[in-house]
Amino acid sequence: MVMADDPPRRQPTLEAVAELAGVSRSVASRVLNNAPHVSRVKREAVERAVRELGYVPNPTARALATRQTGAAALVVSGEDPSIFADPFFAQVIVGASAALEEADLHLMLCLAATDRGRRRVEELLRGKGADGVMLMALRENDPLARTADEAEMPVVFGGRPVGTAPRWYVDVDNTGGAREATEYLLSRGRTRVAVICGRLDTEVGRARYRGYRDAMLAAGLEPFPPNEGDFTEPSGADVMAALLLQHPDLDAVFAANDNMAAGALRTLREAGRRVPADVAVVGFDDLAAARMADPPLTTVHQPIAALGRETARMLVALVHGETPTPLILPTHLVRRASA
Amino acid sequence: MVMADDPPRRQPTLEAVAELAGVSRSVASRVLNNAPHVSRVKREAVERAVRELGYVPNPTARALATRQTGAAALVVSGEDPSIFADPFFAQVIVGASAALEEADLHLMLCLAATDRGRRRVEELLRGKGADGVMLMALRENDPLARTADEAEMPVVFGGRPVGTAPRWYVDVDNTGGAREATEYLLSRGRTRVAVICGRLDTEVGRARYRGYRDAMLAAGLEPFPPNEGDFTEPSGADVMAALLLQHPDLDAVFAANDNMAAGALRTLREAGRRVPADVAVVGFDDLAAARMADPPLTTVHQPIAALGRETARMLVALVHGETPTPLILPTHLVRRASA
DNA sequence: AAAGGGGGTGGGAGCGCTCCCATTGGAAGC
DNA sequence: GCTTCCAATGGGAGCGCTCCCACCCCCTTT
Known part of the structure; x- marks a missing residue:
């Protein structure tokens, strides 16, 4: 038997x-x-x-034979592991996921927050663990930038890193948006327009301050110095409080993102200033929270899902051997009650 | 030469x-x-x-030889591609990402929304494109359930699918949370406690209604029939409006999630009912928005990141050949002004 | 002194697929 | 009728790694 x-x-x-x-x-x-x-x-x-x-x-066998993994990685630098919970990144993921699906690539999510995470990203980059990589939220002098540079693999930056412009990137017109926001405040007759900056060790923070400054200078006004927050609600509240102390007569404020604008609104409310009657406020991002704010926040809308989508598309193009050109997506002002 | x-x-x-x-x-x-x-x-x-x-x-060659890909997939069913932007899933991703990193597994994100997406997930499952899969947000009679069942690959469900309990899952104590919420309303002297259900083709929707019903019956009260919303803010507003028409004397309402509770708050405000004086409101989820609501929402907190983390850990255990047991995470009521 | 372990080592056979290339045979061209 | 050409086909060599296994050598046991 x-x-x-x-x-x-x-x-x-x-x-x-x-x-x-x-x-x-x-x-x-x-x-x-x-x-x-x-x-x-x-x-x-x-x-x-x-x-x-x-x-x-068997995809693995196919990958070995063709030298293509069929996957692209979205690498997020930064120290906070909960960055994926940030509504901004969540939207980026939506866009990237959709674009990669069209190209039949899988999406791998990598967080380079811990040492282990950074090591894994490095292995990914150097060991050809993916067909290409999208890099986001790099900080100043981020070692990832060099690793990415040396990797023989397509790399697209979502948002430019500080200082240098990489070969391939997709970004949002931060400077233009900030300029438009400031110009809008000026056009409403405000003349003492303060600013709450984002972290100046990020390109976003710098670019938005530049836009503000350009608009002020163009109007013949003295720009406020860069009062730096860290993109969080509390930091916005703090900077606003400091501004009120130093410049009690300010009649408008441009905050480099909605979170900080919300903090500013809180401080203004507590200080008894009416918005927009006494002080007009404009934010940046146009997250869902902006609509819910009290009063609803006038803010610069940026196409976040499109940022993810176009970053992914550019990567796909590179993987296919094409040579795309860097892309800057437009922003526009959304007028609500706060300005 | x-x-x-x-x-x-x-x-x-x-x-x-x-x-x-x-x-x-x-x-x-x-x-x-x-x-x-x-x-x-x-x-x-x-x-x-x-x-x-x-x-x-080279990870691919290693994968071929060892028959292990070094990656786990988080598969989300559902028709809306922007589900990743949902704060709930964003949190799940945070938890899962952290737990997988500990086990040196990569995280792949898959959306089974389109036909293409479903086909890709099926290939992943059947072609051994990952070492294991986490399945979330399955709907009633979701074909994915069968594919997963047939796949010879570890599968852990995040949240139970409708009807049957799979072999391995991590869920939140939806019934217990809903019961606690309802009991709290009753303990505050409310007796005409209405309910706004979530979609009853989901286990979450059913379980939370069960919890409400159990608490009502235990108190010797007649539970309201399951008035079904679809977990969105507008649907909460609509159901609330209908409830006010049919039961003008209701003095409390339990909404199966915060979004619908927010809708209910809006309707109540428009109808001139004071919250909580006339009508007490309790939600479920404890998203950030609950804190911002007007009035701040009393709601059932659920550990979302932990859900993601534990789902991933269970998957890791399976991949390592262990035999974990299903897990139900506790919820607790967070008391704010709305009840 | 002969037999019996192991640690250390390298050869080789996969893992499951792609792709180059040699071979075949029938249709087309002279 | 005889080249010429090309679609159709299958053999075989990788892709880069793991892992089984036979082998050698040296150190213990009886």
Whole structure:
């Protein structure tokens, strides 16, 4: 009596499909990749065998042979692991996910927050663990920038890193948006327009301050010095309080993001200033929270999902051997009650 | 004159490392996986060669040989691609990402919204494109459930699917939370406690209604029938309006999530009912928005990041060949002004 | 002194796929 | 009728790694 071996129950291989269809592995492979040079008869035989065996190609083996993993990584630098919970990144992920799906690439999410995370990203970059990488939220002198530079792999930056412009990036027109916001305040007759900056070790923070400053100078006004917050609500409240002390007569404030604008609103409310009657406030980002603020926040809208989508598309283009050009997405002012 | 060939500039292989170190591939491999049976001398020689060549193992080749991809997938079912922007999922991702990093697994994000997405997930599941899969937000009769069942791959459900309990899952105590919320309303002397249900084709929606109903019955009160919303703010407003028409005398309402509770608050405000004086409101989720609501929302807190983290940990355990047990995470009521 | 362990080592066979290339045979061209 | 050409085909060599296994050598046991 023959005992059945403990059956390893392995997935059928291409070899098995070929055998069942009575053809060679080569032919079966061609059918699967629908390459030419296969007769109608054999093609159908292979298709039948695939169905019968429930065959699904092994992506790992394919990856090894083609030297393509079929995946792209979204790498987020920064120290806070909960950055993925940030509504901004969540939107980026939505856009990137959609664009990668179109190109049949998988999305890997990597956080370079811990040492371990950074090591893993480095291995990914240097060991060809993905077909390409999107890099976001790099900080000043981020070591990731160099690793990425040395990696022989397509890399697209979402948002420019501080200082240098990489070869390929997608960014939002931060300077233009900040300028528009400031110009709007000026056009409403405000003349003492203060600013609450974001972190100046980020390009976003710098670019938005530049936009503010440009608009002020163009109007012949003295820009406020860069009062730095860190993009959080409390920091906005703090900077606002300091501003009120130093410049009790200010009649408007441009905050470099909505969180800080919300903090500013809180401080103004507590100080008994009416918004917008006494002080007009404009933010940046146009997150959902801006609409809910009291009063609803006038803010610069930026296309966040589009940022993710276009970053991914640029990466796909690179993976396909094309040569895209850097992209800067437009922003626009959304007028609500706060200004 | 010898022309240099166009140099393919390929990554050094283990073979190259071995050659440079003057050992065999086997020994080099052992060093890399720090396996025993390697003399000190050769170990150091290999390490030196690795450094000199800047060698990084090719994860794809390793994956093929070991039959392990080193990645886990978080699959989200549902029709709306922007689900990743949902603050709930964003938190889940944070937790899952952290837990997978501990186990040195990469996180792949898959959305089974479109046909293409579903096909890709199916290939992932059946073609062993990952070492394991976390499945979330399955809907009633979701075909993914069967595919997952047939896949010979560890699968952990985040939140139970409708009806059946899978072999491995991590869930939140929805019923207990809803019961506690309702009991709290009753303990404050409310007796006409209405309910705004979530979608009843989801287990979350059903479980939370069960909790409400149980508490009402236990108090000897007649539970309201399941008035179904779809977890969105507008639906909460609509259901609330209908409830006010049918039961003008209600003095409390339990909404199955914060979004719908916010809608209810809006309707109540427009109807001139004071909260909580006339009508007390309790929500579920404890998202950031609950704190910002007017009045701040009393709600059932659920540990969302922990849900993601524990789901991932359970998956890791399965991948390592262990046999974990399903897990239900506790919820607790957060008392604010609305009730 | 012969037999019996192991540690250390390298050869080689996969893992499951792609793709180059040699081979075949029939249609088209002279 | 005989080259010429090309679609169709299958064999085989990788892709870069892991891991089984046979082998050697030296140090203990009986």
